[in-house]
Amino acid sequence: MSPTHLDGAVLVVDDDHFQQELIGQQLRDIGWTDLLLADSGDAALQIYDAHRGRIRLVISDLSMPDMDGLVLMRHFAKRKLDAALILISGVSDEILNSAAGLASAHQLRLLGVLSKPNTPEMLAALVSKLNHQAFSRQTSSDASLSPERLRLALDNDEFVPWFQPKVNAQTCMPEAVEALARWPRSGGGMVGPGQFIPAIENAGMADALFYAMSRQVIAAMKKWRQQGIRLKAAINLSMDTALNLDMPEHLHTLVRDGGLQPRDFIIEVTESRLMVERSLAMESLTRLSLMGFTLSIDDFGTGYSSLVQLIDLPFRELKIDGSFVQRSSQEDKAKTILRISASLGKNLNMEVTAEGVETLEQLSYVRDCGCDTVQGYYFAAPMPFDACTQWLLAQTPAQ
Ligand code: C2E
Ligand code: CA
Ligand code: CA
Numbered sequence: 001m002s003p004t005h006l007d008g009a010v011l012v013v014d015d016d017h018f019q020q021e022l023i024g025q026q027l028r029d030i031g032w033t034d035l036l037l038a039d040s041g042d043a044a045l046q047i048y049d050a051h052r053g054r055i056r057l058v059i060s061d062l063s064m065p066d067m068d069g070l071v072l073m074r075h076f077a078k079r080k081l082d083a084a085l086i087l088i089s090g091v092s093d094e095i096l097n098s099a100a101g102l103a104s105a106h107q108l109r110l111l112g113v114l115s116k117p118n119t120p121e122m123l124a125a126l127v128s129k130l131n132h133q134a135f136s137r138q139t140s141s142d143a144s145l146s147p148e149r150l151r152l153a154l155d156n157d158e159f160v161p162w163f164q165p166k167v168n169a170q171t172c173m174p175e176a177v178e179a180l181a182r183w184p185r186s187g188g189g190m191v192g193p194g195q196f197i198p199a200i201e202n203a204g205m206a207d208a209l210f211y212a213m214s215r216q217v218i219a220a221m222k223k224w225r226q227q228g229i230r231l232k233a234a235i236n237l238s239m240d241t242a243l244n245l246d247m248p249e250h251l252h253t254l255v256r257d258g259g260l261q262p263r264d265f266i267i268e269v270t271e272s273r274l275m276v277e278r279s280l281a282m283e284s285l286t287r288l289s290l291m292g293f294t295l296s297i298d299d300f301g302t303g304y305s306s307l308v309q310l311i312d313l314p315f316r317e318l319k320i321d322g323s324f325v326q327r328s329s330q331e332d333k334a335k336t337i338l339r340i341s342a343s344l345g346k347n348l349n350m351e352v353t354a355e356g357v358e359t360l361e362q363l364s365y366v367r368d369c370g371c372d373t374v375q376g377y378y379f380a381a382p383m384p385f386d387a388c389t390q391w392l393l394a395q396t397p398a399q
Contacts, residue, residue: 008056011083013044013072015064019116023059023088025273026120030127041067043226045075055083057111057130061088062099070102077106077243080204084109084352085128090116103158105277106243137172145196148216149191149205154208159196161216162382165391166234166353166375169367172394176266179217181209197238206238214251218258220385229392234266234296243280248287262292266317269295271303274313282313282356296353301341310348319344322356322376328365335365341372342369 010032014020017039024035036051038044041064048055056082076085081156085108085122087099096113103110112126153159162180166176170394183191200209217233224231241247255262267288274297289295295315299311300323318343327334338354345352354366357376366374380391 008038008083009051009054010057010059011036011038011044011047011051011055013038013041013058013060013064013069014088015039015061019061022117023123024122026118026139027127029120031035032127040064040070041072041075044072045079048076048079048081049267052079052082057084057086057127059086059088062087062095063091070099071110073099073103073106077108079106084111084130085161086111086114086123088114088116102280105280117205136225144191145199149207150196150200150203150205153183154200154205154212157212157216159209159212160384161213161220162384163220163233163381163388164375165388165395166373167379169354169363169371169374170378174231174392175373176234177388177392178202178234178266178268178382179213179220179236181213181236182382201238201240204240206240210235210237210241210247211250211254214254218254218260221260221264222258223385224389224392227389227393229389231392232264232266234268236268236270236298239277239281241343242269242284243277245284248284248291248293251288251293252291262288266294266296268298268319270298271300274303278313286314289316300345301337310344315350317353318348318349319353319355320345322354325354325356325357325362325366325376329359329361338366339369342366342371346370
């Protein structure tokens with residue numbers, strides 16, 4: 001098993017020169033001679049920036065002064081590291097394991113972890129995995145969803161928000177609208193978010209979509225205010241964007257420049273990914289909440305949150321997944337989950353929303369469970385701006 005047929009260099013990051021040399025020798029012994037050495041995280045990033053594209057594998061120590069391996073991983077994640085990664089450390093296995101969890105939360109391609117002192121065989125076994133992994137990130141087979149096409153669509157502002165009202169469960173008056181992304185096609189069709197959002201996230205363009213949606217939602221709210229319609233707007237946030245530490249300030253600036261306030265906005269984050277990447281997202285989510293944005297846990301019940309996890313996060317709204325609402329008509333279990341979720345949210349002083357309400361029977365049940373707000377086809381489906389304006393004007397008493 002020789003990696004000599006593989007192109008590319010290995011970047012070895014370790015502040016301990018003896019260890020660096022040892023790994024270097026083990027790599028040369030298995031035939032890998034193109035080595036780049038860094039004795040700190042800063043040096044590693046400089047080398048990576050200068051040689052990116054050529055670096056096939058990064059082997060990094062975890063404990064280093066100044067920038068440790070955890071911080072280095074965060075910087076690599078920002079740069080969308082396209083090399084594979086091996087972590088190595090003299091610390092406990094527990095720490096290595098949680099570092100591995102962090103690497104996968106950062107979506108880094110981790111080949112494995114090594115405890116010091118490692119044997120040449122252990123390193124060779126991890127390196128051999130490289131042969132089985134594709135070098136580049138996967139690209140979509142559908143040409144319309146290629147990164148190039150998506151970039152063009154973002155640059156041309158082709159993605160537009162449709163709006164679905166969220167109404168008060170008791171009065172049935174609209175309190176907010178949720179913005180849901182739509183991609184109109186030239187032939188008159190419409191691509192739904194289920195298709196293009198994963199492609200946008202894979203292409204690393206989630207931030208651009210979030211800002212494009214935010215800008216259009218802000219513009220829509222300004223127009224509604226001119227017509228006397230005052231509502232909050234909910235915007236869906238991809239986990240990729242929640243991990244971006246600059247996002248809160250950027251969003252705040254957009255909102256302020258539009259003459260609006262953070263309290264006019266609800267930011268919805270899907271529960272399943274939230275729990276996987278919770279600690280990483282905590283910083284920007286907490287900052288959003290400090291700025292006054294309302295944070296909402298979307299699709300509640302489909303992930304695996306524990307009570308402890310919920311208590312730690314600054315969420316003020318809990319949205320019970322529509323599948324429970326719809327199944328509640330037939331299944332007692334779904335009914336029970338819905339009731340318990342609503343009561344959990346109420347007991348944590350959260351605003352509870354039921355989504356996907358399609359019938360009067362479902363509305364009565366979610367009301368009975370104590371849900372504060374309701375969303376679903378029973379009231380209105382997502383609509384383009386003009387249709388939503390008509391709908392809102394018909395609901396709102398003249399002022
Ligand atoms: P979501 O945030 O859970 O949005 C609710 C979905 O349920 C929407 O699907 C909505 O059209 C649909 N829906 C609303 N009422 C009913 C109902 O009564 N019955 C049924 N069966 N469905 C109902 P949509 O618009 O296709 O969006 C799918 C998902 O795509 C969203 O789920 C959200 O996770 C994601 N998404 C949409 N827009 C964006 C966006 O701008 N950014 C991000 N990151 N994700 C978005
Ligand atoms: Ca949502
Ligand atoms: Ca949802």
